[in-house]
Structure formats: C-alpha cells, structure tokens
Amino acid sequence: MDPLSAVSVELAELDGRITDIFRALSNGFQKLEKIKDSSRQSRQLEELTDKMRECKRLIKEFDREAKEEESRNTADTNRMLSEKKQSMIKELNSYVALKKQYAGNLENKRADLFDGPGDEEGPGEQNVLLASSMTNQQLMDTGNRMMDDTDQAIERSKKVVQDTINVGAETAAALKAQTEQMSRIVNELDSIHFSIKKASQLVKEIGRQVATDRCIMALLFLIVIGVIAIIIVKIVNPHNKDIRDIPGLGPPAARRLLWDQK
Structure with a gap:
C-alpha cells in the first residue's frame, strides 16, 4: 500500500510533481556530462537551476500542506510525511551540490576571464553526508545558501557567454564590412581594367589612323616634289624632249607656232 494514500489529494499531487522534477534533474545531469561546449553547459545549468527553484517551492508547499493537515492525520502519517519531506530536501540538496560542482568546473575553465570562488572540499558528497545530521530548518538554510552561490556562479557564466556573443557579433560585423570593402575594390579594379x-x-586605332595619314602625306609630298622637279627641269632646259609632251609644260615657241597655224 502506498504510504501517501492516507493523505490528501493535494499532498499526493505535490509529491508526484516533485518526483517528476527529481527525475528530470537526474536526466538533465546525465545529459550535462555528455556536453563539452561551455556555453551549452551554462544553458543546461540554467535550465536545471529553474527546475531546482520550482522543486524548492513545491517542497515548501508540501511542508505547509502537511502542517495544515497535521491535526487531522494520525501520528504514523505525520511521521511518514516528515520523513518524506526530509528525504525530498536531502535529494534536492544533493542536486544542488552537484550543480555547484559543475558550476565550479565552468568557473575554472574561465579563470582567465574572471575570478571564481574557491570550492569547498568535496562539495557534493560531503554535503549529502552532513545532511543526515541536520534539522529541517538547517537543511533548508543550507540548500538556500548553496543555491544562492550557484546562482551567482551561473550569472557570472551567463555574463561571460554574453560577452563572448558580443565579441563574436562585433567580429562578424567587422568581417562583413571588410568583405564589402573588398568587393568594392574588386569592382573598381574591374572598371579600371575595362577602361x-x-x-x-583606342590608342591602337589612333596609331593605325596616324600611320595611314602619314603614308598619304608622304605620297602627296613625293607627288609635289616630282611636279616641282619637272617644273624646274623644264625651266632650266625647255628643249628637253623627255618632257615636251607633258600637257601645259610645252616650250613657249611651240605654243606660238600652234597659234600661228590657227
């Protein structure tokens, strides 16, 4: 027979929710052992911390409900509820100690970025062993103090992660700007190469045109020189038979003879 069958539905429901959280914490820490990346470990610890806070709230609610029903329950039932609550607190403290140990490992990995608090010797196992000799209030106070310490460690880890993300974003922005600048330079180089x-x-075409013009000018110059040479020869030696038949360059006497024949 289930011992909680003699208590109210509210207490049984709280016990079931707390048991589900403990199962999720166990699976979460097993998953955490397989994670190597520090950022992912920090996020996993944050999720586990939220579950621990919820579990602590439910244990307080369980204790309050048990005290309200204490007058209506038998002595055996009240003793069973007290032992159940103490067992829940011990189990939660064991997970808190385990979380503190993982947080301390993250602190050591980031020792070059911030100063981490020194861990107590044997934080997990030692706290679990001492829990059996503590009262309920001492267990609650110890659990609260340990969760506060681990919360501070997680906050520091979150700050480091956020700083890393910011540096990565700035680096990505700088790389993007440099890439755009290189792209503009390549485009300008392409334009310069095309120009x-x-x-x-254009220079080749101008060179060919100039060469053609020079050839034409040289030919015209030779023609002019030839004409000038013929004129000079005709003037110097008007009876030269070699140039007598050139139109317009015949001797004056021949031209007068032609007029006289008319």
Missing part, C-alpha cells in the same frame, strides 16, 4: 582595355584599343 585600360578600351584605352589600349
């Missing part, structure tokens, strides 16, 4: 290519083609 140089067009200028080279």
Whole structure:
C-alpha cells in the first residue's frame, strides 16, 4: 500500500510533481556530462537551476500542506510525511551540490576571464553526508545558501557567454564590412581594367589612323616634289624632249607656232 494514500489529494499531487522534477534533474545531469561546449553547459545549468527553484517551492508547499493537515492525520502519517519531506530536501540538496560542482568546473575553465570562488572540499558528497545530521530548518538554510552561490556562479557564466556573443557579433560585423570593402575594390579594379582595355584599343586605332595619314602625306609630298622637279627641269632646259609632251609644260615657241597655224 502506498504510504501517501492516507493523505490528501493535494499532498499526493505535490509529491508526484516533485518526483517528476527529481527525475528530470537526474536526466538533465546525465545529459550535462555528455556536453563539452561551455556555453551549452551554462544553458543546461540554467535550465536545471529553474527546475531546482520550482522543486524548492513545491517542497515548501508540501511542508505547509502537511502542517495544515497535521491535526487531522494520525501520528504514523505525520511521521511518514516528515520523513518524506526530509528525504525530498536531502535529494534536492544533493542536486544542488552537484550543480555547484559543475558550476565550479565552468568557473575554472574561465579563470582567465574572471575570478571564481574557491570550492569547498568535496562539495557534493560531503554535503549529502552532513545532511543526515541536520534539522529541517538547517537543511533548508543550507540548500538556500548553496543555491544562492550557484546562482551567482551561473550569472557570472551567463555574463561571460554574453560577452563572448558580443565579441563574436562585433567580429562578424567587422568581417562583413571588410568583405564589402573588398568587393568594392574588386569592382573598381574591374572598371579600371575595362577602361585600360578600351584605352589600349583606342590608342591602337589612333596609331593605325596616324600611320595611314602619314603614308598619304608622304605620297602627296613625293607627288609635289616630282611636279616641282619637272617644273624646274623644264625651266632650266625647255628643249628637253623627255618632257615636251607633258600637257601645259610645252616650250613657249611651240605654243606660238600652234597659234600661228590657227
């Protein structure tokens, strides 16, 4: 027979919810052992911390409900509820100690970024052993103090993670700006290369045109020189038979003879 069958539905429901959280914490810490990345470990510890806070709240609610029903329960039932509550507190403290140990490991990994608090010797196992000799209030106070310490460690870890994210974002922005600048430089180099290519083609065309013009000018110059040479020869030696038949360059006497024949 289930011992909680003699208590109210509220207490049985609280016990079931607390048991579910303990199962989730056990699975969460098993998953945490397989995670190697510090950032993911920090996020996993945050999730586990939220579950521990919820579990602590439910244990307080369980204790309050048990005290309200204490007058209506038998002595055996009240003793069973007290032992159940103490067992819950011990189990929660064991998870708190385990979380503190993981948080301390993260602190050691980031020792170059911030100063982590020194861990107590044997934090997990030692706290579990001492829990059996503590009263309920001492257990609650110890659990609260340990959770406060681990919360501070998690906050420092979160700050480091956020700083890392900010540095990564700034680096990504700088790389993006440099990439855009390099892209603009490549585009400008392409434009310059295209302009140089067009200028080279234009220079070649101008060179060919100038060469053609020079050839034409040289030919015209030779023609002019030849004409001048013929004129000079005709003037110097008007009876030269080699140039007598050139139109317009015949001797004056021949031209007068032609007029006289008319």
